[in-house]
Amino acid sequence: MLSGLGDSPLPQQRFYHDIFDMFSNPAHRQRASALLQITGQIGPSYIEITRHLDPILIHRNILNRISLAQVDDVNTVLALIRSTVTTATDAALRQSIEQIDPKTRLETFFARWLKKMDRPMAAPDILADDPDLAVLTTGEAMVSLGRRFQNCLGSKAPFVATGRHAYVYWRHSPEAIAELHRLSNGQFVLADVHPVLNQRPDPATVAAVRNKLQSLGIPALETIDNELRGCAVLRLTGAFDIMIGPRFFEDIDEQLNELEREFSNAA
Structure with missing residues (x-):
């Protein structure tokens, strides 16, 4: 282990204490084992990452893909997966981490898990019948x-x-998918x-x-009289976000704030 630290001393004494704790405390055996699997020199960042990363993520397939600045975000994504994917048991997560292909990006790995989402953190109050x-509450749906509509709906699971x-499916013909945003x-x-x-909607x-x-108490963000997508000319010029609607980027936050003020005043 000491040879992995290189010839130069670590910048702070606490790193040596952290290493000693990981290798002497049985509770940190997995963290110590992960440090030993690191190829090349073990610098302070590896020690910090190994110390703070969720135990399930302590594996060279994860350690080799993240920086110290990403640790909190990676832990948060794992917590999200655990909360929204019922099949995300520790055993299943660990097995999938061990099987990550060398060419697979960490973002792709997490996205694949979130496509298994089956209990979103929030959903509109629309009855199942x-x-x-029909509210789409699973990544599978x-x-x-998305395949049937030939659009990127499947990538929106996160x-x-x-x-x-x-996302809400309109059951009648012509079919459509309503996109809702939460304030x-x-x-x-x-x-x-x-x-x-993604053709021009009827x-x-x-x-x-x-x-x-x-009628269900869900208003439209768009307030003008024509359809939500607005003028096709604007879309061709890239003047608005196709996933939000025919408003300029800088107007979206103000629209949302205005709606919240209206709801507050109504209450």
Whole structure:
């Protein structure tokens, strides 16, 4: 172990105390073992990462893919996976970590787990037997519907897992997917309506989706009279975010703040 530290002394005495603790305390046996698996010189950053990383993540396949600045975020993502994926047991997580392909990025590894999401942190209050709408609450359902619509819905599972977005399937023809965004007060608002192949949505369908959601207490973020996607010319110029709607980037926060003020005043 000492040979792995190199010839130069560590910058702070506490690093030696940390190493001693990891190798002498049976509770930290896994952390000590991970340090021994590191190829090359073991610097202060490796010691810090190994000390603070969640025990399940203590494996060379993770240690070789993260920096010290990412430790808190990586632990948070793991906590999110544990909270939103019922199959994410310690044993299943550990096995998948051990089997990470050398060419697989850490972001890809986490995204694959979140595609198994089946209990999002928040979802709109729409009954499961609603005759018009079906809330997509699992990554499996999102991937399946995304393939049928030929869009990127399957990649949006992290947004649903965290409760930031929700996607609702319109059961009638022509089919559509309503995209909802959640405000800081927990209220969901309609942000966009996506038809098959992300084509221009049918105005009648947009109106029907909007009216249905409005009847359930879910207003639309867009306030102008035409359909949510707005002018196709703006889309071609890149003037707005296609995943949010026909508003300029700098206007989105103000719209959300305005909606929150309206909800507060109404209460």
